[in-house]
Amino acid sequence: MPLPHVPSVALNNGTEIPRIGFGVFQVPDDETTTAVAHALDAGYRSVDTAAVYGNEAGVGRALAASGIARDELYVTTKLWNADQGYDATLRAFDASLAKLGLDHVDLYLIHWPAPARDLYVDTWRAIGTLVADGRVRTAGVSNFNPAHLERLLDSGGLVPAVNQIELHPGLQQRELRALHAAHGIVTEAWSPLAQGAVLADPVVTGIADRHGRSPAQVVLRWHLQLGNVVIPKSVTPARIRENLDVLDFALSPEEMEAVAGLDRGLRTGPDPDTLD
Template sequence: MTTPVPTVTLHNGVEIPQLGFGVFQVPDAETAAAVSAALEAGYRSIDTAAIYGNESGVGKALAGSGIPRGDLFVTTKLWNADQGYDATLKAFDAGLERLGLDYVDLYLIHWPTPARDLYRESWKAIEKLAADGRIRAAGVSNFQPAHLERLLDGADLVPVVNQIELHPGLQQSELRALHADLGIATEAWSPLAQGAVLGDEAITAIAARHGKSPAQVVLRWHLQLGTIAIPKSVTPARMRENLDVFDFTLSDEEMAAIAALDRGLRTGPHPDTLH
């Protein structure tokens, strides 16, 4: 029996599972099988993006799952080359068709790409999609404080989520504090730093103490921070392991030991420089 995944209520009232399943770098041909295994393991939140090239595979798995649409939470993202008002609307339609859905639960601007300075136009288009009921929640990804502040100047909607690289090696304290002030939920991509933090002595010691894996300890840390996390795996046993994090609690001392691991470790590009 799988323990139900707790949800986070976004500021517009929509609930998102706190632990989801990401499909970054999963080839489209393998995506349907991976997502089907994740759904079987108990995941109900699936995170994809136009640039991943696997929205069709996600849609295939969702269609074949037999799970009611209302029990699923599907996120996809607008790619940088499709920013701008009209281009955003067109890109959204194409993504929806690939997914085979009538709506998505969360639509994100994937990167701010500040040099192009089109994210405010894209946001206006996303506000229209939200008003038309084609997306249940509107958010952003990889936005820095300056990008958020510029986006909100003249915006009708505040993003419900900012999906950012976040793990013990890159804890983004300033950005998370701004999210808290604005009512924006923090969602972590690369929540395990692609494995780069799993050998840290503080984490392995905590894992041994609880009889858990280092990955389970890091995911538990995310949950206790209040973060939404989307670990990715194509191995069914690992998928199940990543969900098995609701039967133990990290102490204040253990949370503090992990907090001390912050070292500005990025596994992906810096949002100020990606075009």
């Protein structure tokens, strides 16, 4: 059975990112290797981890064992808040790269703006250095609200290629997505299924019934049609494959509008203005 071809989206630095990646948030390191191996077998080529997840080594083991050429893989990791600041960022990146067992990452993100620390502009400068050195292919941010993003843009230097944010039908982040569009920043959705909180909604289940799909597949398809990159997470092989099987159907304009009506400011994770 041929593997699904996951389409990519162009980034503002001339590279591309797969539209669907595999997330490993809250997966223990020893389980991560098996989960990532299942994802690679299913056809995923993009894997998203972070220093604070404690499973970069597990991701690295799976990548090394896969036999898949490095240039076919897309690896994202993230800098933790306690490691912000110019010199600390460079040290933390070295540690992440060693755990992954790689000589570069495809995307490196500031995990949170951590505004009370007030170090994200210096941190961004350090990531620019890593890009110049060729050890980071693409620089981005995560959980940056409009004010954080505007400050970074005003500081000069690189324009982030990606902002990875909590985004799902219950929290649609329209203001932030408009700002991304204005600056050529790709929106990447973490918790794209709201940790399951939106999957029992009658709008979603009704669309799923009409298409003969699962509610999760409907929500992931909604993301793709909005233009978002998504990183669903599962450790169950059948669910891992199901989350990738969203490329051969489409929601109608009316169905897209119905899902758009579910926005209710539902956060399943921290508020970027207060997490430090």
